[in-house]
Amino acid sequence: MAAFKDELDPISGRKVLVENNLTFAQVTDAVAAPIEAPSARWWAFFLVSVSMLGVLVVSLGWLFWEGVGIWGLNNPVAWGWAIVNFVFWVGIGHAGTLISAVLFLFRQKWRTSINRASEAMTIFAVICALLFPTVHAGRPWVLYWTLPLPNQMGMWPNFRSPLLWDVFAVSTYFTVSLLFWYVGLIPDLATMRDRAKSTVRRVAYGAFALGWRGSTRHWLHYEKAYLILAGIATPLVLSVHTIVSFDFAVSQLPGWHTTIFPPYFVAGAIFSGFGMVLTLLVPLRKWFRLEALITIKHLENMAKIILVTGMMVGYAYGMEFFIAWYSGNPYEQYAFANRAFGDYWWAYWTMVSCNVISPQLFWFKAVRRSPLALFIISIFVNIGMWFERFVITVTSLHHDFLPSSWDYYSPTIWDVSTLIGSFGLFFTLFCLFVRFLPVIALAEVKSVMPIADPHYGDHGDGHHHE
Amino acid sequence: MGSHGAIEPSKDQIWLKEGSLWRKLPLIGGVLGLAGLAGAFSQMGADKQHFWYSYLTALAVFLCFALGGLFFTIIQHVTRAGWSIVVRRLAENAMITLPVLCVLALPVVFMGSHELYEWTHAEVVANDPMLSAKKGYLDEGFWTIRMIAYFVIWSFLAIRFYSLSTSQDDAAPDAAISKAHSMRWLSAPAVLLFALSMTFFAFDAMMSLDPHWFSTMFGVYYFVGIAVSAHAFLALVSALLRRSGYLNGVVTAEHDHDLGKMMFGFTVFYSYIAFSQYFLIWYANIPEETRWFAYRIEGDFLYLTALLAIGRFPLPFFYLLPRAIKRSSGALILMASWILIMEVIDMFWVVQPVLAHHHAKESGAAMAIHVGAVDFLCLLGVGGIFLAAFGWALGRKAMIPVKDPRIAESLAHENF
Numbered sequence: 001m002a003a004f005k006d007e008l009d010p011i012s013g014r015k016v017l018v019e020n021n022l023t024f025a026q027v028t029d030a031v032a033a034p035i036e037a038p039s040a041r042w043w044a045f046f047l048v049s050v051s052m053l054g055v056l057v058v059s060l061g062w063l064f065w066e067g068v069g070i071w072g073l074n075n076p077v078a079w080g081w082a083i084v085n086f087v088f089w090v091g092i093g094h095a096g097t098l099i100s101a102v103l104f105l106f107r108q109k110w111r112t113s114i115n116r117a118s119e120a121m122t123i124f125a126v127i128c129a130l131l132f133p134t135v136h137a138g139r140p141w142v143l144y145w146t147l148p149l150p151n152q153m154g155m156w157p158n159f160r161s162p163l164l165w166d167v168f169a170v171s172t173y174f175t176v177s178l179l180f181w182y183v184g185l186i187p188d189l190a191t192m193r194d195r196a197k198s199t200v201r202r203v204a205y206g207a208f209a210l211g212w213r214g215s216t217r218h219w220l221h222y223e224k225a226y227l228i229l230a231g232i233a234t235p236l237v238l239s240v241h242t243i244v245s246f247d248f249a250v251s252q253l254p255g256w257h258t259t260i261f262p263p264y265f266v267a268g269a270i271f272s273g274f275g276m277v278l279t280l281l282v283p284l285r286k287w288f289r290l291e292a293l294i295t296i297k298h299l300e301n302m303a304k305i306i307l308v309t310g311m312m313v314g315y316a317y318g319m320e321f322f323i324a325w326y327s328g329n330p331y332e333q334y335a336f337a338n339r340a341f342g343d344y345w346w347a348y349w350t351m352v353s354c355n356v357i358s359p360q361l362f363w364f365k366a367v368r369r370s371p372l373a374l375f376i377i378s379i380f381v382n383i384g385m386w387f388e389r390f391v392i393t394v395t396s397l398h399h400d401f402l403p404s405s406w407d408y409y410s411p412t413i414w415d416v417s418t419l420i421g422s423f424g425l426f427f428t429l430f431c432l433f434v435r436f437l438p439v440i441a442l443a444e445v446k447s448v449m450p451i452a453d454p455h456y457g458d459h460g461d462g463h464h465h466e
Numbered sequence: 467m468g469s470h471g472a473i474e475p476s477k478d479q480i481w482l483k484e485g486s487l488w489r490k491l492p493l494i495g496g497v498l499g500l501a502g503l504a505g506a507f508s509q510m511g512a513d514k515q516h517f518w519y520s521y522l523t524a525l526a527v528f529l530c531f532a533l534g535g536l537f538f539t540i541i542q543h544v545t546r547a548g549w550s551i552v553v554r555r556l557a558e559n560a561m562i563t564l565p566v567l568c569v570l571a572l573p574v575v576f577m578g579s580h581e582l583y584e585w586t587h588a589e590v591v592a593n594d595p596m597l598s599a600k601k602g603y604l605d606e607g608f609w610t611i612r613m614i615a616y617f618v619i620w621s622f623l624a625i626r627f628y629s630l631s632t633s634q635d636d637a638a639p640d641a642a643i644s645k646a647h648s649m650r651w652l653s654a655p656a657v658l659l660f661a662l663s664m665t666f667f668a669f670d671a672m673m674s675l676d677p678h679w680f681s682t683m684f685g686v687y688y689f690v691g692i693a694v695s696a697h698a699f700l701a702l703v704s705a706l707l708r709r710s711g712y713l714n715g716v717v718t719a720e721h722d723h724d725l726g727k728m729m730f731g732f733t734v735f736y737s738y739i740a741f742s743q744y745f746l747i748w749y750a751n752i753p754e755e756t757r758w759f760a761y762r763i764e765g766d767f768l769y770l771t772a773l774l775a776i777g778r779f780p781l782p783f784f785y786l787l788p789r790a791i792k793r794s795s796g797a798l799i800l801m802a803s804w805i806l807i808m809e810v811i812d813m814f815w816v817v818q819p820v821l822a823h824h825h826a827k828e829s830g831a832a833m834a835i836h837v838g839a840v841d842f843l844c845l846l847g848v849g850g851i852f853l854a855a856f857g858w859a860l861g862r863k864a865m866i867p868v869k870d871p872r873i874a875e876s877l878a879h880e881n882f
Contacts, residue, residue, distance in 0.1 A: 315661065
């Protein structure tokens, strides 16, 4: 038995989810500390993020003045980085709802330590994502034309276009994710209200806490609402990236039109989302001293999800290649040969190395349990998933059906600055989140702590110790 | 674990009684199976092609149920699941039918391939530029090697997991832990092996029936049938066993609830996969892809397609939605049986239209469904052997893995 002893992965029983025998009060103090007394490190990160956000403002200002011609778009590559960035950010926005809804339905209690920050990340990522089609459409001030609003011009959006379905899918997803996040926050906002030392804080947290007093009746409503929202949000985890994949897959373009796209995009989205969760939480747990709450076991579980979804993505890459060859269709075959060995071979192999090869290191327990290794690989995952969208979008377009129009696409400085700026927006919002809201769902974590067990301290022999 | 003081299930709840009907399953299944197979093979002279299409349909169905057992078993280990351990042995018993079913699949490889697959005919391939382009993969020798490889992989995994789990029952505590550890260790690579072998089996045995058609989703389509059937099979068998006085207090409404949720979830996943595959092909409207669906909505097959569209999604979806249904084993028996029947119809729908399409093209008549005695005999034959092997395994060992380190967690499992 001793040979198989593994503290983190016991063969019988379950590892505790909150370590160091913390009490409820200690957990509250640990989570509230960064909100009540921001560190110098927070200011440093916030200022860097806001500077990057400034880059976005300048880029968009110039874009609105001059038009999308400032980007590297050409004919035939009419979808460049804007679409790549859109799909990239939407993908990242998948982990939050997966953690909060799907893992909730699967009774994965370890989710309680990571769901709050992941849901926040989801919302901010979707905000970044929505930015790109908005500005790519050329005239953002008439964006409401994408909605089917009755008007005297008799103009309607094209209901047969998946781009319109995107408008519905992404906005629904955003709304439900935001509601889900907010409902989960209510008990914790009340905690922050009760701890507040200034009137401003008390009123601000109090207004959003909706008069929460933690009575049994409140909890009864809360639990019901949470379960129903989880049920509603679960199909949304699949639907959003499915619709995004339809943007490509309904076309007749080799490399875009393939039936595995919907589940492949969903797997890729979860993969990239968990990558970003690790990128954010590995440093956060250290700087905010939350190691007893976000334990190595939590990180290992996320590593396993990354390994699984990374291999699903690898499976899809393999299927695309195999079927292109199997089909005997020379256009299909060319599209994939061109991806791997054409002008953009470097992008393709960056994608494969980051998304399929680098997660294979997670077969090793030591790698899964090393925060540093997890952080490094999570960066590779982020890079790889950005390149995946680049490969799909650009390689299929740059060699289209008419060889005389073939062209090489390269981004301009404004493409790069807009992408960097979107990271500025993302990190600014995330900095504000960690500054003002509890990064861990206090009420939920407390319910899975050892001392929340009614049998705590009861050693099974009927006697009470201590 | 520990603090609740797990209740040890009594022996008569988890072992089949001497002389019970369940004990006779190997005999009943064996007789039905052999009679069915003998009858089916005797029909071969009447219409050779029809026989092989029917035989392949039956094989696809029962391989699906057996692979369902394998899938369920390895996924519980890899996810460290606790709730499911009381039904895992039933899945293992379904899984151990794999070596037997693989033997039954050998005639398809060595006798039936020329009747089933047009790409095995050199003159057809020579006159068809698309088939000539696929010669590298659709090559009889290579195909045979691949099929044998899938059978070897499945038999190996099934025997390995079955023997580790069943030998754990009589093992000393230390050895039981070490076997639990071995199963856990093997489960992750087993998921990989399962995914790849199942996908390429679906391509080789079913997609290549219509060698011009291709879909990257096809492997996932076969998989989702396996996943939904696995949970339906476990819900059905565990409920029937309880009706015969076994597993009471062992498999409870809590486990039914979870099995029902999984049936519900995979029903939705099935619809998602099936719809996406159909929708993307319909929308792009490329003739070489649409043809596969086109002849499935022609003539009689339209009704079958409509039946699948309703019977695999809205019906089970709304039926399984209420909590009370999922917690009633009687209500689950009905839906589990329905899901398994739908899988039979689904495999018929995947395999048989190809033959009907050939006939319709030759005669110029409309697509017609020809269901003959041979179809039922093949299902009876392969199904009988499946039941016999399952019954043999059921009687051989306890019906739950008694020494699993987490069995107490599973016995005490509660939804909240």
